[in-house]
Amino acid sequence: MLLAETLAPAFSWNPVADLREMWAYPFMVNAFRAGAVVAVVAPAVGWFMVLRRQTFAGHTLSVVAFPGAALATLLGISTTLGYLGACLTAALVIAALRERGRSGGAEESAATATVQAFALACGFLFVTLYKGLLGGPQALLFGTFLGITTGQVGLLAAVGAVVLALLAVIGRPLLFASIDGDVAAARGVPVRLLGAGFLLLLGAATAEAGQITGSLLVFALLVMPAATAQVLTARPVLGLVLAVAFGLGACWLGLIAAFYQPYPLGFFVTTFAFAGFLLAHLGRALAGALGRAAPRTGVPA
């Protein structure tokens, strides 16, 4: 898992040489490809999740990814399928629970938490049953870029394309339903159906992000880029574009750092995303301070 111990590549500060060195390894090429897919899909879906305040549902879906991947390893099938199967199933369960309770209510969050705890317990059981390689649950929880096959990249890309296409179709009504549910419903927008549909998209995006960051750190790509973008702009389209750009940046920088440093990938992706978030806040605070300091001329009170 800690690549640097065996290969000991050295960072040369020459980007072309460094990229050439990394991309000489097929698994790194796959990791970059998978990272690109995930870093576009997760921040775009995450932008809506942050706006809808469904981070708890997102967190539960990500925790559910863990037993899914553990079960897939136990059964000897692709972990990507395990992530996807578990997350989509959990999204359906949460959507069904929402149908009964009022969305956003206490009942919903309690039910979601119940699902989460049970999923985590199952994941631990599966990992214990497996007793195999992968160094225990660490890789599933905190991410790895090793062992992403070309087939998995293809599956990630296909699922990602479907998620993005669906998001493009429902995006505007979803935005309307997210900020203004009552009025949207009065205008004929199927608010409840969109809510359930969005949970499925969130499940798919979480499963994809879990592939890179591990299931405990999916927020590095799901929440942080979106939250950073929302610090910087209140424009929906610009916000989405910025979120994707920040996601890509954090993911690829994380991959490069993890290739050259003997520390886990999830740590680096999260750290870069967190740094971006702090910088955005700092930038806004500075802009605010400068705006206050600058003399206001020509603006009548």
Added chain:
Amino acid sequence: MTTAPIDHATVTEPPAPVPAPVLELRGAAVRTGGRTLWSDVDLTVGAGEFTAVLGPNGVGKSTLVKTLLGAVPSAAGTIRVPARTDVGYLPQRRSFDAAVRIRGIDVVRLGLDGHRWGLPIPGVHRARRRAERRRVDEVIESVGATGYAHRPIGRCSGGEQQRLLLAQALVTRPRLLLLDEPLDSLDLPNQSAIAALLGRICREDGVAVVMVAHDVNPILHHLDRVVYLAQGRAVAGPPAEVITSETLTRLYGAPVEVLRTADGRLVVVGVPEDCRSCGPCC
């Protein structure tokens, strides 16, 4: 041959066609959970008329608005309301907290195209999109929200948010505007400013306004008609006829007194115990 001179003065002009009312309720009733919330409600609202729905809490004022929206079916009588696209709706107090990072102008824009599926393809429908942008700017201007429409709506004050939401409801040029306690939680100057704005929209643009109100006083001199709901019944008519001691006593079936203060405000006293939980309603 003589022709009888036509006396123009006596020719009776055909009566000016009475414009069809924007909305009409005849003997409407709503049942929820096996219980009749209210019944026998008659209401006619024409273009450019301002109607308030009054009554104690829990009597079904919001439900009346939802019935007019078509979201709650009427159990009896007939209801004629404009098509959904001709109705602007402002639900009961929504406020955006400071964390909501969406600009006011985007919220208004969603009122125009938020129900459309898919993304606008660059270069297609350019004329329509330009017209829509102009319409959004125009309606924001008309409610006086231009100064803060580009700020995140969570950063706007309650009165500013209410103006932006009003712009959102008006952006499709509705014939009927349904408002559910839009003045709630606003301070007094903002209450009278929004009330005056609603009165202007109603008169100048000919929009029929139906507004649920907790307190009739801020809108009293803009009103053409009130519907007073109480004890599962309703009285409709001009405010001067409905908000009187006699009418309300009959409606409540208990002695109720309407007092007029020196500054013209109406105060209803003696509302029966089971209706009083919310304090003075009128």
